[in-house]
Amino acid sequence: MGIVSGDPTLERIARGNGLALCATGTWTARFAPLLERMVADAEKLGGKAPNIVIDASRVSKLDTFGAWLIERLRRSLTQGGVETEIAGLSANYSSLIDEVRRVKAEPVAETDRVTITGMLEQIGRSVAGVGGTLIGLIEMLGAVLAAAGHVLIRPRGFRLTSTIHHLEQVCWRAVPIVVLITFLIGCIISQQGIFHFRKFGADIFVVDMLGVLVLREIGVLLVAIMVAGRSGSAYTAELGSMKMREEIDALRTMGFDPIEVLILPRMLALVLALPILAFLGAMAALYGGGLVAWLYGGVDPEAFLLRLRDAISIDHFIVGLIKAPVMAAVIGIVACVEGLAVQGSAESLGQHTTSSVVKGIFFVIVMDGVFAIFFASIGM
Amino acid sequence: MAGEISDAIIRVRDITVQFGKTRVLDGLDLDVKRGEILGFVGPSGAGKSVLTRTIIGLVPKIAGRIEVFGVDLDAASAAERRGVERRWGILFQQGALFSSLTVRQNIQFPVREYLKVSQRLLDEIMVAKLGMVGLKPEVADRYPSELSGGMIKRVALARALALDPELVFLDEPTSGLDPIGAGDFDELVRTLQRTLGLTVFMVTHDLDSLYTACDRIAVLGNGKIIAAGSIADMQASKHPWLRQYFHGKRARAVMG
Numbered sequence A: 001m002g003i004v005s006g007d008p009t010l011e012r013i014a015r016g017n018g019l020a021l022c023a024t025g026t027w028t029a030r031f032a033p034l035l036e037r038m039v040a041d042a043e044k045l046g047g048k049a050p051n052i053v054i055d056a057s058r059v060s061k062l063d064t065f066g067a068w069l070i071e072r073l074r075r076s077l078t079q080g081g082v083e084t085e086i087a088g089l090s091a092n093y094s095s096l097i098d099e100v101r102r103v104k105a106e107p108v109a110e111t112d113r114v115t116i117t118g119m120l121e122q123i124g125r126s127v128a129g130v131g132g133t134l135i136g137l138i139e140m141l142g143a144v145l146a147a148a149g150h151v152l153i154r155p156r157g158f159r160l161t162s163t164i165h166h167l168e169q170v171c172w173r174a175v176p177i178v179v180l181i182t183f184l185i186g187c188i189i190s191q192q193g194i195f196h197f198r199k200f201g202a203d204i205f206v207v208d209m210l211g212v213l214v215l216r217e218i219g220v221l222l223v224a225i226m227v228a229g230r231s232g233s234a235y236t237a238e239l240g241s242m243k244m245r246e247e248i249d250a251l252r253t254m255g256f257d258p259i260e261v262l263i264l265p266r267m268l269a270l271v272l273a274l275p276i277l278a279f280l281g282a283m284a285a286l287y288g289g290g291l292v293a294w295l296y297g298g299v300d301p302e303a304f305l306l307r308l309r310d311a312i313s314i315d316h317f318i319v320g321l322i323k324a325p326v327m328a329a330v331i332g333i334v335a336c337v338e339g340l341a342v343q344g345s346a347e348s349l350g351q352h353t354t355s356s357v358v359k360g361i362f363f364v365i366v367m368d369g370v371f372a373i374f375f376a377s378i379g380m
Numbered sequence B: 001m002a003g004e005i006s007d008a009i010i011r012v013r014d015i016t017v018q019f020g021k022t023r024v025l026d027g028l029d030l031d032v033k034r035g036e037i038l039g040f041v042g043p044s045g046a047g048k049s050v051l052t053r054t055i056i057g058l059v060p061k062i063a064g065r066i067e068v069f070g071v072d073l074d075a076a077s078a079a080e081r082r083g084v085e086r087r088w089g090i091l092f093q094q095g096a097l098f099s100s101l102t103v104r105q106n107i108q109f110p111v112r113e114y115l116k117v118s119q120r121l122l123d124e125i126m127v128a129k130l131g132m133v134g135l136k137p138e139v140a141d142r143y144p145s146e147l148s149g150g151m152i153k154r155v156a157l158a159r160a161l162a163l164d165p166e167l168v169f170l171d172e173p174t175s176g177l178d179p180i181g182a183g184d185f186d187e188l189v190r191t192l193q194r195t196l197g198l199t200v201f202m203v204t205h206d207l208d209s210l211y212t213a214c215d216r217i218a219v220l221g222n223g224k225i226i227a228a229g230s231i232a233d234m235q236a237s238k239h240p241w242l243r244q245y246f247h248g249k250r251a252r253a254v255m256g
């Protein structure tokens, strides 16, 4: 009876008035599924014999999986009232069995289950959370304003380098994509306008539509949405991963205010960047629209400009530019609140980045509605 | 370096690793024998973690050859590589636990991927591994961000051992553990080596571990192995860094 390598087996041999279970072969993780089945079969032997010996002398290789399964077999047979012992282990392997013997039998049960009440509870909590979100945003706004005030009193605390760095990230580097997209949108609006207005012989009115739409609404709204997606998400991810790695705590313990060091420069950069981008975007959209009107609609540039001068007043332009910094502030505050709310896990970082963009865009559109009512009532 | 070792489980030949212009490893040779515990020491920033990561294949090398389990990792097919990866376990210096999984899921993850076993066995093995690294089953449902630094190390070790690997890479396993925990850890590594025939590649600064757990010690300096041998060889060495390391105040304290 030598050591057998290869697939594991568990033979039953009658021995006196008892039973011997002879384990052979390789009892390792590789064969775990097979071993588990063999052990489950053998567990049913409880009650067939007064005493059982698990003979492991012919096991060629044993690891934690094998050792645990042997130990599990011993336990369940003993529990069934059979006197069970493990025999024939080499010194090395018996210390492994000793190691797994300390394992507590009942593993702790996994808790999270999806239930109807659980789902309803979730919905309830998220509705109740809306109030909390608003309060969080207002708190952050207050903290940022306080930090700004602090910096105004003590200008040496202002982080110019950091602000310029963020300005480069959110403004300068965003110019190409913003200009490209708004240019294309201008082209599309113009083409659609001409196509439909032509039926009434009103081609030239496309200029009115383009001017008002681009300067007042689309320009700033579209750019704000792009900025929320591009820079809001970046802010959340940056602050969130700093939070995860305790960098923000480190800053605080050194006596710095994270709002002043991290958030104020970012907010400022965004508030400066959005009007600039909105202006560039509006120009690109007008240019694109004009180009299409000329090439597709036959409205030559001179006529276009003349008409544009009549159609729009400076009010439209001012309305657009007033909205831009407010929207930037909303995007920035949402992004920073979400970034600081990140918990320890990568999943949480992802969730907060997503919700930063979603909430940012939502609030931008809500603000746009509020502004529309406001400007209509003051007659601008 | 000593001559060829026939039963080397890791065989590193002439590897060079460079980041930009700084050369971290420069024509390094190293053998790790099957079944030994190799302690790997060297000054901070010498490139111990980089060497470990290069062997595992996480850092690209600009020259050299690495064989693990006799498989040349550059020439290996994807299937061969997976075969090798299933047989080794790695403890990263920072733990590298999956932050969005609980301790239970972290430990079960490799097992679930490679073996088709029941949830019951998965749970039992998880509890066994937690016990081996000295943790209570109660921590199973916590997330990594809710653990202490030492607990993270232990869970990461439990995950590295989840599939009962033949070879483990440990990057400073005992840093962040209390001395008793570190002692238990050395004991555990010894037990596993004896019972499972585990080969251990252990980067460490812990003199106690070097004395009690390691069979052989290799020293990294200037991008090369400057010495390799038993603890006695190290103590006898004339190399200035080694003399300071093994005869400094702390070393004398350990040796009593």
Ligand SMILES: Nc1ncnc2c1ncn2[C@@H]1O[C@H](COP(=O)(O)OP(=O)(O)OP(=O)(O)O)[C@@H](O)[C@H]1O
Pocket: B019, B024, B042, B043, B044, B045, B046, B047, B048, B049, B050, B051, B093
């Ligand atoms: N991704 C990387 N890019 C550039 N340099 C790196 C990179 N990773 C490591 N280095 C450099 O390589 C050198 C070796 O680093 P390594 O982490 O291996 O040190 P170590 O020996 O493990 O030190 P310690 O004992 O402190 O952990 C260091 O100088 C480090 O700055």
Ligand SMILES: [Mg+2]
Pocket: B048, B049, B050, B093, B171
């Ligand atoms: Mg290191």
